[in-house]
Amino acid sequence: MALDPSPLGRAxxxxxxxxxDGWVDLASSIMSRVRTVVVPSEPILTFAEQSTSARDEEGSETYVSARVVTAALRRLLQEHPTHAPEAIELRVDDTRLAGIRIRLVARFGVELHPLADTLRPQILELVTxxxxxxxGIDLAAIEIDYVDVTRGDPNRT
Incomplete structure:
Protein backbone atom coordinates (compact mmCIF):
# COMPACT_ATOMS: atom_id res chain seq x y z
CA MET A 1 0.00 0.00 0.00
CA ALA A 2 1.47 3.35 -1.04
CA LEU A 3 1.62 6.17 1.46
CA ASP A 4 -0.41 9.24 0.66
CA PRO A 5 2.10 12.08 0.09
CA SER A 6 -0.51 14.85 0.36
CA PRO A 7 -0.58 17.17 3.38
CA LEU A 8 -3.96 15.73 4.41
CA GLY A 9 -2.60 12.18 4.22
CA ARG A 10 0.42 13.13 6.36
CA ALA A 11 -1.86 14.85 8.89
CA ASP A 21 -3.26 14.14 26.09
CA GLY A 22 -6.88 14.60 27.06
CA TRP A 23 -8.19 13.14 23.78
CA VAL A 24 -10.44 10.63 25.53
CA ASP A 25 -12.09 13.40 27.55
CA LEU A 26 -12.42 15.62 24.49
CA ALA A 27 -13.91 12.83 22.35
CA SER A 28 -16.42 12.01 25.08
CA SER A 29 -17.44 15.67 25.33
CA ILE A 30 -17.87 15.97 21.56
CA MET A 31 -19.98 12.81 21.33
CA SER A 32 -22.25 13.90 24.19
CA ARG A 33 -22.89 17.19 22.37
CA VAL A 34 -23.61 15.40 19.10
CA ARG A 35 -26.13 13.15 20.87
CA THR A 36 -28.07 16.20 22.09
CA VAL A 37 -28.25 17.66 18.56
CA VAL A 38 -29.21 14.55 16.62
CA VAL A 39 -32.70 13.33 17.45
CA PRO A 40 -33.04 9.55 17.25
CA SER A 41 -35.50 8.26 14.70
CA GLU A 42 -37.67 5.20 14.98
CA PRO A 43 -37.01 2.35 12.57
CA ILE A 44 -40.01 1.33 10.48
CA LEU A 45 -40.19 -2.23 9.16
CA THR A 46 -40.43 -2.68 5.38
CA PHE A 47 -42.54 -5.30 3.62
CA ALA A 48 -42.32 -7.45 0.51
CA GLU A 49 -45.16 -8.04 -1.94
CA GLN A 50 -46.59 -10.93 0.11
CA SER A 51 -47.04 -8.62 3.14
CA THR A 52 -44.16 -10.39 4.89
CA SER A 53 -41.28 -8.38 6.26
CA ALA A 54 -38.69 -7.56 3.62
CA ARG A 55 -35.30 -9.18 4.09
CA ASP A 56 -31.81 -8.46 2.83
CA GLU A 57 -29.37 -10.97 1.35
CA GLU A 58 -28.45 -12.30 4.82
CA GLY A 59 -32.07 -12.77 5.86
CA SER A 60 -32.23 -9.74 8.17
CA GLU A 61 -35.36 -7.61 8.27
CA THR A 62 -34.96 -4.22 6.61
CA TYR A 63 -36.06 -0.90 8.03
CA VAL A 64 -36.50 2.70 6.93
CA SER A 65 -35.97 5.57 9.33
CA ALA A 66 -39.10 7.45 10.38
CA ARG A 67 -37.13 10.61 9.58
CA VAL A 68 -36.85 9.49 5.92
CA VAL A 69 -40.60 8.80 5.69
CA THR A 70 -41.48 12.14 7.30
CA ALA A 71 -39.14 14.07 4.98
CA ALA A 72 -40.61 12.36 1.89
CA LEU A 73 -44.16 13.17 3.06
CA ARG A 74 -43.17 16.80 3.72
CA ARG A 75 -41.77 17.13 0.17
CA LEU A 76 -44.96 15.62 -1.28
CA LEU A 77 -47.18 17.95 0.72
CA GLN A 78 -45.21 21.05 -0.30
CA GLU A 79 -45.51 20.49 -4.07
CA HIS A 80 -48.62 22.65 -4.54
CA PRO A 81 -49.44 26.20 -3.43
CA THR A 82 -52.83 25.10 -2.08
CA HIS A 83 -51.57 23.48 1.11
CA ALA A 84 -48.55 23.00 3.37
CA PRO A 85 -47.83 20.61 6.23
CA GLU A 86 -47.63 22.09 9.69
CA ALA A 87 -46.89 18.74 11.33
CA ILE A 88 -46.51 15.12 10.28
CA GLU A 89 -46.87 12.41 12.90
CA LEU A 90 -46.18 8.76 12.25
CA ARG A 91 -47.70 6.23 14.62
CA VAL A 92 -45.33 3.30 14.90
CA ASP A 93 -46.34 0.21 16.88
CA ASP A 94 -43.60 -2.36 17.43
CA THR A 95 -41.59 -1.04 14.42
CA ARG A 96 -44.65 -1.24 12.12
CA LEU A 97 -46.21 1.89 10.67
CA ALA A 98 -49.73 1.91 12.10
CA GLY A 99 -50.99 5.33 11.09
CA ILE A 100 -50.22 8.78 9.76
CA ARG A 101 -51.61 12.07 11.06
CA ILE A 102 -51.02 15.19 9.01
CA ARG A 103 -51.84 18.71 10.12
CA LEU A 104 -52.25 20.98 7.09
CA VAL A 105 -52.49 24.67 6.44
CA ALA A 106 -54.64 25.37 3.38
CA ARG A 107 -54.99 28.37 1.11
CA PHE A 108 -58.21 30.32 1.51
CA GLY A 109 -60.84 29.22 -1.01
CA VAL A 110 -59.60 25.63 -1.40
CA GLU A 111 -62.26 22.94 -0.92
CA LEU A 112 -60.91 21.07 2.11
CA HIS A 113 -62.69 17.71 1.82
CA PRO A 114 -61.82 17.16 -1.86
CA LEU A 115 -58.21 18.17 -1.13
CA ALA A 116 -57.95 15.55 1.62
CA ASP A 117 -59.57 12.96 -0.68
CA THR A 118 -56.93 13.76 -3.32
CA LEU A 119 -53.99 13.69 -0.89
CA ARG A 120 -54.74 10.40 0.89
CA PRO A 121 -54.06 8.15 -2.16
CA GLN A 122 -50.88 10.11 -2.94
CA ILE A 123 -49.68 9.68 0.63
CA LEU A 124 -50.50 5.96 0.58
CA GLU A 125 -48.64 5.50 -2.72
CA LEU A 126 -45.55 7.26 -1.36
CA VAL A 127 -45.54 5.21 1.85
CA THR A 128 -46.03 1.99 -0.15
CA GLY A 136 -52.85 -2.23 8.14
CA ILE A 137 -51.87 0.86 6.20
CA ASP A 138 -54.70 1.97 3.97
CA LEU A 139 -56.57 5.20 3.28
CA ALA A 140 -58.40 4.95 6.62
CA ALA A 141 -55.04 4.99 8.49
CA ILE A 142 -54.25 8.47 7.10
CA GLU A 143 -55.74 11.32 9.14
CA ILE A 144 -55.69 14.83 7.73
CA ASP A 145 -56.53 17.74 10.01
CA TYR A 146 -56.71 21.35 8.86
CA VAL A 147 -55.20 23.66 11.44
CA ASP A 148 -55.21 26.98 9.60
CA VAL A 149 -56.31 28.76 6.45
CA THR A 150 -54.19 31.51 4.92
CA ARG A 151 -54.26 33.85 1.96
CA GLY A 152 -51.71 33.01 -0.71
CA ASP A 153 -49.32 30.09 -0.80
CA PRO A 154 -49.13 28.50 2.68
CA ASN A 155 -45.66 27.19 1.82
CA ARG A 156 -44.36 30.76 1.86
CA THR A 157 -45.82 31.95 5.15
Missing part, protein backbone atom coordinates in the same frame (compact mmCIF):
# COMPACT_ATOMS: atom_id res chain seq x y z
CA UNK A 12 -4.12 11.81 9.15
CA UNK A 13 -1.13 9.49 9.68
CA UNK A 14 0.30 11.82 12.33
CA UNK A 15 -3.04 12.06 14.17
CA UNK A 16 -3.44 8.28 14.17
CA UNK A 17 0.14 7.68 15.29
CA UNK A 18 -0.15 9.60 18.52
CA UNK A 19 -3.11 10.15 20.82
CA UNK A 20 -2.84 13.63 22.35
CA UNK A 129 -43.08 2.95 -2.38
CA UNK A 130 -40.90 3.46 0.70
CA UNK A 131 -42.06 0.61 2.94
CA UNK A 132 -43.78 -1.86 0.65
CA UNK A 133 -47.37 -2.99 1.15
CA UNK A 134 -47.43 -2.63 4.93
CA UNK A 135 -50.34 -4.53 6.50
Missing amino acids: IRAARAEEP DLLGPAP
Whole structure:
Protein backbone atom coordinates (compact mmCIF):
# COMPACT_ATOMS: atom_id res chain seq x y z
CA MET A 1 0.00 0.00 0.00
CA ALA A 2 1.47 3.35 -1.04
CA LEU A 3 1.62 6.17 1.46
CA ASP A 4 -0.41 9.24 0.66
CA PRO A 5 2.10 12.08 0.09
CA SER A 6 -0.51 14.85 0.36
CA PRO A 7 -0.58 17.17 3.38
CA LEU A 8 -3.96 15.73 4.41
CA GLY A 9 -2.60 12.18 4.22
CA ARG A 10 0.42 13.13 6.36
CA ALA A 11 -1.86 14.85 8.89
CA ILE A 12 -4.12 11.81 9.15
CA ARG A 13 -1.13 9.49 9.68
CA ALA A 14 0.30 11.82 12.33
CA ALA A 15 -3.04 12.06 14.17
CA ARG A 16 -3.44 8.28 14.17
CA ALA A 17 0.14 7.68 15.29
CA GLU A 18 -0.15 9.60 18.52
CA GLU A 19 -3.11 10.15 20.82
CA PRO A 20 -2.84 13.63 22.35
CA ASP A 21 -3.26 14.14 26.09
CA GLY A 22 -6.88 14.60 27.06
CA TRP A 23 -8.19 13.14 23.78
CA VAL A 24 -10.44 10.63 25.53
CA ASP A 25 -12.09 13.40 27.55
CA LEU A 26 -12.42 15.62 24.49
CA ALA A 27 -13.91 12.83 22.35
CA SER A 28 -16.42 12.01 25.08
CA SER A 29 -17.44 15.67 25.33
CA ILE A 30 -17.87 15.97 21.56
CA MET A 31 -19.98 12.81 21.33
CA SER A 32 -22.25 13.90 24.19
CA ARG A 33 -22.89 17.19 22.37
CA VAL A 34 -23.61 15.40 19.10
CA ARG A 35 -26.13 13.15 20.87
CA THR A 36 -28.07 16.20 22.09
CA VAL A 37 -28.25 17.66 18.56
CA VAL A 38 -29.21 14.55 16.62
CA VAL A 39 -32.70 13.33 17.45
CA PRO A 40 -33.04 9.55 17.25
CA SER A 41 -35.50 8.26 14.70
CA GLU A 42 -37.67 5.20 14.98
CA PRO A 43 -37.01 2.35 12.57
CA ILE A 44 -40.01 1.33 10.48
CA LEU A 45 -40.19 -2.23 9.16
CA THR A 46 -40.43 -2.68 5.38
CA PHE A 47 -42.54 -5.30 3.62
CA ALA A 48 -42.32 -7.45 0.51
CA GLU A 49 -45.16 -8.04 -1.94
CA GLN A 50 -46.59 -10.93 0.11
CA SER A 51 -47.04 -8.62 3.14
CA THR A 52 -44.16 -10.39 4.89
CA SER A 53 -41.28 -8.38 6.26
CA ALA A 54 -38.69 -7.56 3.62
CA ARG A 55 -35.30 -9.18 4.09
CA ASP A 56 -31.81 -8.46 2.83
CA GLU A 57 -29.37 -10.97 1.35
CA GLU A 58 -28.45 -12.30 4.82
CA GLY A 59 -32.07 -12.77 5.86
CA SER A 60 -32.23 -9.74 8.17
CA GLU A 61 -35.36 -7.61 8.27
CA THR A 62 -34.96 -4.22 6.61
CA TYR A 63 -36.06 -0.90 8.03
CA VAL A 64 -36.50 2.70 6.93
CA SER A 65 -35.97 5.57 9.33
CA ALA A 66 -39.10 7.45 10.38
CA ARG A 67 -37.13 10.61 9.58
CA VAL A 68 -36.85 9.49 5.92
CA VAL A 69 -40.60 8.80 5.69
CA THR A 70 -41.48 12.14 7.30
CA ALA A 71 -39.14 14.07 4.98
CA ALA A 72 -40.61 12.36 1.89
CA LEU A 73 -44.16 13.17 3.06
CA ARG A 74 -43.17 16.80 3.72
CA ARG A 75 -41.77 17.13 0.17
CA LEU A 76 -44.96 15.62 -1.28
CA LEU A 77 -47.18 17.95 0.72
CA GLN A 78 -45.21 21.05 -0.30
CA GLU A 79 -45.51 20.49 -4.07
CA HIS A 80 -48.62 22.65 -4.54
CA PRO A 81 -49.44 26.20 -3.43
CA THR A 82 -52.83 25.10 -2.08
CA HIS A 83 -51.57 23.48 1.11
CA ALA A 84 -48.55 23.00 3.37
CA PRO A 85 -47.83 20.61 6.23
CA GLU A 86 -47.63 22.09 9.69
CA ALA A 87 -46.89 18.74 11.33
CA ILE A 88 -46.51 15.12 10.28
CA GLU A 89 -46.87 12.41 12.90
CA LEU A 90 -46.18 8.76 12.25
CA ARG A 91 -47.70 6.23 14.62
CA VAL A 92 -45.33 3.30 14.90
CA ASP A 93 -46.34 0.21 16.88
CA ASP A 94 -43.60 -2.36 17.43
CA THR A 95 -41.59 -1.04 14.42
CA ARG A 96 -44.65 -1.24 12.12
CA LEU A 97 -46.21 1.89 10.67
CA ALA A 98 -49.73 1.91 12.10
CA GLY A 99 -50.99 5.33 11.09
CA ILE A 100 -50.22 8.78 9.76
CA ARG A 101 -51.61 12.07 11.06
CA ILE A 102 -51.02 15.19 9.01
CA ARG A 103 -51.84 18.71 10.12
CA LEU A 104 -52.25 20.98 7.09
CA VAL A 105 -52.49 24.67 6.44
CA ALA A 106 -54.64 25.37 3.38
CA ARG A 107 -54.99 28.37 1.11
CA PHE A 108 -58.21 30.32 1.51
CA GLY A 109 -60.84 29.22 -1.01
CA VAL A 110 -59.60 25.63 -1.40
CA GLU A 111 -62.26 22.94 -0.92
CA LEU A 112 -60.91 21.07 2.11
CA HIS A 113 -62.69 17.71 1.82
CA PRO A 114 -61.82 17.16 -1.86
CA LEU A 115 -58.21 18.17 -1.13
CA ALA A 116 -57.95 15.55 1.62
CA ASP A 117 -59.57 12.96 -0.68
CA THR A 118 -56.93 13.76 -3.32
CA LEU A 119 -53.99 13.69 -0.89
CA ARG A 120 -54.74 10.40 0.89
CA PRO A 121 -54.06 8.15 -2.16
CA GLN A 122 -50.88 10.11 -2.94
CA ILE A 123 -49.68 9.68 0.63
CA LEU A 124 -50.50 5.96 0.58
CA GLU A 125 -48.64 5.50 -2.72
CA LEU A 126 -45.55 7.26 -1.36
CA VAL A 127 -45.54 5.21 1.85
CA THR A 128 -46.03 1.99 -0.15
CA ASP A 129 -43.08 2.95 -2.38
CA LEU A 130 -40.90 3.46 0.70
CA LEU A 131 -42.06 0.61 2.94
CA GLY A 132 -43.78 -1.86 0.65
CA PRO A 133 -47.37 -2.99 1.15
CA ALA A 134 -47.43 -2.63 4.93
CA PRO A 135 -50.34 -4.53 6.50
CA GLY A 136 -52.85 -2.23 8.14
CA ILE A 137 -51.87 0.86 6.20
CA ASP A 138 -54.70 1.97 3.97
CA LEU A 139 -56.57 5.20 3.28
CA ALA A 140 -58.40 4.95 6.62
CA ALA A 141 -55.04 4.99 8.49
CA ILE A 142 -54.25 8.47 7.10
CA GLU A 143 -55.74 11.32 9.14
CA ILE A 144 -55.69 14.83 7.73
CA ASP A 145 -56.53 17.74 10.01
CA TYR A 146 -56.71 21.35 8.86
CA VAL A 147 -55.20 23.66 11.44
CA ASP A 148 -55.21 26.98 9.60
CA VAL A 149 -56.31 28.76 6.45
CA THR A 150 -54.19 31.51 4.92
CA ARG A 151 -54.26 33.85 1.96
CA GLY A 152 -51.71 33.01 -0.71
CA ASP A 153 -49.32 30.09 -0.80
CA PRO A 154 -49.13 28.50 2.68
CA ASN A 155 -45.66 27.19 1.82
CA ARG A 156 -44.36 30.76 1.86
CA THR A 157 -45.82 31.95 5.15
